[in-house]
Amino acid sequence: xxxxxxxxxxxxxxxxxxxxxxxxxxxxxxxxxxxxxxxxxxxxxxxxxxxxxxxxxxxxxxxxxxxxxxxxxxxxxxxxxxxxxxxxxxxxxxxxxxxxxxxxxxxxxxxxxxxxxxxxxxxxxxxxxxxxxxxxxxxxxxxxxxxxxxxxxxxxxxxxxxxxxxxxxxxxxxxxxxxxxxxxxxxxxxxxxxxxxxxxxxxxxxxxxxxxxxxxxxxxxxxxxxxxxxxxxxxxxxxxxxxxxxxxxxxxx
Numbered sequence: 296x297x298x299x300x301x302x303x304x305x306x307x308x309x310x311x312x313x314x315x316x317x318x319x320x321x322x323x324x325x326x327x328x329x330x331x332x333x334x335x336x337x338x339x340x341x342x343x344x345x346x347x348x349x350x351x352x353x354x355x356x357x358x359x360x361x362x363x364x365x366x367x368x369x370x371x372x373x374x375x376x377x378x379x380x381x382x383x384x385x386x387x388x389x390x391x392x393x394x395x396x397x398x399x400x401x402x403x404x405x406x407x408x409x410x411x412x413x414x415x416x417x418x419x420x421x422x423x424x425x426x427x428x429x430x431x432x433x434x435x436x437x438x439x440x441x442x443x444x445x446x447x448x449x450x451x452x453x454x455x456x457x458x459x460x461x462x463x464x465x466x467x468x469x470x471x472x473x474x475x476x477x478x479x480x481x482x483x484x485x486x487x488x489x490x491x492x493x494x495x496x497x498x499x500x501x502x503x504x505x506x507x508x509x510x511x512x513x514x515x516x517x518x519x520x521x522x523x524x525x526x527x528x529x530x531x532x533x534x535x536x537x538x539x540x541x542x543x544x545x546x547x548x
Contacts, residue, residue, distance in 0.1 A: 341548025391445035
């Protein structure tokens with residue numbers, strides 16, 4: 296196999312993983328301390344976010360781009376994300392839509408389309424509290440507050456905008472998050488606040504981290520001075536894989 300073929304094969308394996316994890320990225324949320332009084336969420340203005348993606352594994356380093364669109368219209372929301380790998384083009388599209396309740400986003404539909412695979416759909420019936428996976432045909436019941444893998448980051452953003460005092464070092468957040476065929480518990484810890492350099496200049500951001508039972512770690516940076524939009528995301532595991540997504544452009548929606 297030629298080096299180019301090896302890189303193409305690696306890209307096809309890697310970028311769906313990048314986007315599944317990052318874009319990444321519920322029962323009623325819980326905090327280590329009692330939430331402050333007042334509204335619990337404040338969804339951000341509509342926006343179009345462009346990112347540079349870099350993946351490193353062993354001696355190989357590859358690049359790509361990703362895009363997330365967030366749209367809020369009255370009590371409804373919609374978000375779409377896509378990822379493109381250098382050499383292989385479009386790899387993954389995800390979307391989520393639903394309504395905005397008093398405690399946050401309430402998904403009605405989550406979709407995922409991977410390269411060379413059929414689209415999968417997860418539907419949420421918020422009245423009967425039942426969701427259905429098109430991938431398996433299985434139906435499950437859920438509690439108020441469940442998120443999907445596309446809406447979860449916007450739930451975090453909406454919570455941070457309403458109650459920034461709860462996004463200080465040491466605070467913990469717990470969610471149940473649905474993907475295309477199962478529901479998992481996601482536990483985030485707020486670590487610190489840092490300033491780092493991007494193509495947009497220096498950005499101050501609050502750093503959240505999540506590590507699952509298999510030792511895979513996801514980190515998210517939300518920028519208070521930029522509507523709390525996600526400006527950096529990183530994933531790494533014990534095998535040496537590291538995926539980084541950094542904001543390149545923020546366009547009002």
